[in-house]
Every structure is written in C-alpha cells, then in structure tokens.
Amino acid sequence: MKTHTRLPNGETVPTLGLGTWRMGETARSRRQEIAAVRLALDLGCRLIDTAEMYGEGGAEEVVGAALAEAFAAGTLKRADVFIVSKLYPHNASRKGTASACERSLARLGLDTIDLYLLHWKGSHALSQTVEAFEGLKAAGKIRHWGVSNFDAKDMERLAKVTGGEACTTNQVYYSAGERGIEFDLLPWMRQHTMPLMAYCPIDQGALASHAVFKRVGARHSVTATQAALAWVMREGDVIAIPKAVNPAHVKENFTRRPVAFTATDLKEIDAAFPPPRGPTSLAVV
Numbered sequence: 635m636k637t638h639t640r641l642p643n644g645e646t647v648p649t650l651g652l653g654t655w656r657m658g659e660t661a662r663s664r665r666q667e668i669a670a671v672r673l674a675l676d677l678g679c680r681l682i683d684t685a686e687m688y689g690e691g692g693a694e695e696v697v698g699a700a701l702a703e704a705f706a707a708g709t710l711k712r713a714d715v716f717i718v719s720k721l722y723p724h725n726a727s728r729k730g731t732a733s734a735c736e737r738s739l740a741r742l743g744l745d746t747i748d749l750y751l752l753h754w755k756g757s758h759a760l761s762q763t764v765e766a767f768e769g770l771k772a773a774g775k776i777r778h779w780g781v782s783n784f785d786a787k788d789m790e791r792l793a794k795v796t797g798g799e800a801c802t803t804n805q806v807y808y809s810a811g812e813r814g815i816e817f818d819l820l821p822w823m824r825q826h827t828m829p830l831m832a833y834c835p836i837d838q839g840a841l842a843s844h845a846v847f848k849r850v851g852a853r854h855s856v857t858a859t860q861a862a863l864a865w866v867m868r869e870g871d872v873i874a875i876p877k878a879v880n881p882a883h884v885k886e887n888f889t890r891r892p893v894a895f896t897a898t899d900l901k902e903i904d905a906a907f908p909p910p911r912g913p914t915s916l917a918v919v
C-alpha cells in the first residue's frame with residue numbers, strides 16, 4: 635500500500651486525505667470540526683479536500699481555521715499540506731472561476747490552492763473553465779486543476795479542449811460498493827497516468843460495519859474501515875478522502891497499517907461486491 639502517488643507532472647501527493655463534506659454547516663459544530671481537521675493534521679494527514687459548496691463556504695472556513703492554528707503552533711508548514719477545493723459549475727465561466735477562487739482563498743486564508751476542481755460539469759463551456767484555470771495557474775492562485783464527476787466520455791471530451799491535457803485528476807465516487815469506474819474510467823485514468831481521487835471511499839460509513847471487511851480486516855489486524863480504505867488504495871494510484879469528525883474515526887482512518895491483500899481476501903471482496911461486467915453510469919451522491 636503506497637503512501638504517495640504521482641500527479642502527471644511528477645509531483646508526489648498522499649494517497650490518503652481528509653474529506654470535509656457536511657462540515658461548516660452550523661456554528662454549533664464548528665469547534666469540533668476544526669478540532670477534527672487539526673487532529674488529522676497532527677496524525678500526519680497532508681491532503682485535505684473541500685469545496686465552496688460544502689456549508690456554502692463554511693467547510694473552507696473550518697479548514698482555514700485549522701490550518702491557521704497549526705501554522706501558528708508551528709506543527710505544520712504551508713508547503714507540507716496539499717489543499718484541494720472545488721468550484722460550483724454555475725461559477726465556472728472565465729470571470730466567475732477567478733472570482734470564486736478568490737473567495738475560496740479568502741475563506742481558506744491561503745495565497746494558493748494546490749488543486750482546484752470543477753465540481754461537476756455544468757452549462758459553461760469546458761474551454762472557458764480550462765482557460766480560467768490556466769489563468770489562475772499563471773497568476774499563482776492555484777497550482778493544479780482537475781475535474782470531478784466526469785465519466786470516461788467526459789474525460790475524452792476534456793482531452794480534446796485546448797489546454798485540457800493539463801488536467802491533473804478526476805474525483806469520483808469509488809468504493810467497494812461502487813465499482814463501476816473499474817470498467818472504463820479507471821483504465822482511462824491509468825492510461826493517461828492521472829491519479830483518481832475516490833470520494834465516499836467507505837460508502838458514507840456503511841463499510842465500517844460490513845461483515846466481509848470485518849473478516850478480511852481481522853486477518854490483517856485492521857478494522858473493517860481500515861481494510862475498506864486500504865482496498866480503495868490497493869493499486870497505489872487512487873487517492874482516498876474519507877471524511878470524519880468523530881475523533882475516534884479520525885484516529886482510525888489516519889492510523890495507517892499496510893494491508894497486503896491475499897488472493898483469498900480479494901476473492902471474498904469480489905464475491906460480496908462484484909466488479910463491473912460492462913459500462914455503467916457514474917455513481918454520484
């Protein structure tokens with residue numbers, strides 16, 4: 635189980651990061667969420683995924699507050715953490731992309747976003763969004779850009795847009811329970827040496843109590859969740875971003891133990907979660 639993978643430009647990024655969907659939605663939970671992000675950072679998490687959509691900017695503020703605390707405490711340097719955020723499709727025009735990015739930067743309290751993603755495809759022409767992303771890169775506001783919720787055909791379309799070859803990743807639903815992308819999208823990504831980011835890697839918590847992952851995990855002295863995460867990351871080129879606020883969950887997810895799945899383990903997982911036999915539409919939440 636590799637701890638890092640490479641972006642197409644050769645830069646290394648962690649294969650495990652923290653998701654933040656449903657953070658930043660209420661003032662009441664804010665302190666607990668900042669503490670969760672800080673705990674993850676203290677445990678060595680060096681990739682955080684957020685979006686302007688999450689809590690309508692609230693999640694970016696939570697991440698920003700946690701980063702500011704860690705920088706002030708001297709436990710983290712900016713260059714050591716990789717921050718991913720996402721743009722609403724309705725903001726993805728040439729001008730709208732630049733303004734949305736400025737708002738995200740302000741909420742995060744950062745000068746640059748490491749990876750900026752189009753959250754899903756919308757009505758603005760991809761060429762406009764790509765041009766805006768490239769402009770933000772040239773201005774140093776973002777370091778890389780990518781997309782989210784794109785299927786293999788969408789990736790083909792993007793590759794044909796001027797500048798589209800600079801896409802760095804595609805973030806999609808991928809877990810044992812949602813394996814459809816193994817048929818076409820994941821091979822496409824591999825062929826283009828582009829790592830895939832897996833959202834909902836533990837099926838929104840459901841795999842934590844799944845009998846098969848409990849059994850397989852027990853053989854390797856890890857929990858069901860740790861086994862399910864290790865399975866998503868098994869080939870070394872998929873980045874999993876489980877979200878957790880509960881401190882016990884954060885500890886469990888970021889206590890990484892290598893899992894060398896045996897043929898028997900993989901057979902059992904395949905029997906419970908059959909791989910795709912043909913093209914399926916992309917799973918979304």
Ligand SMILES: NC(=O)c1ccc[n+]([C@@H]2O[C@H](COP(=O)([O-])OP(=O)(O)OC[C@H]3O[C@@H](n4cnc5c(N)ncnc54)[C@H](OP(=O)(O)O)[C@@H]3O)[C@@H](O)[C@H]2O)c1
Pocket residue numbers: 652653654655656683684753782783805806832833834835836837838839840842859875876877878879880881882883884886887919
């Ligand atoms: N690009 C997109 O369209 C898109 C869509 C969905 C998600 N995402 C990103 O992907 C991230 C992950 O997806 P997700 O949050 O939907 O689902 P997830 O990470 O599969 O699951 C999160 C849920 O699992 C629980 N959990 C976490 N660790 C656990 C553990 N060790 N044991 C038991 N339960 C555990 C969490 O509870 P607690 O919070 O209570 O700890 C939370 O309810 C998101 O947060 C977001 O950053 C992107």
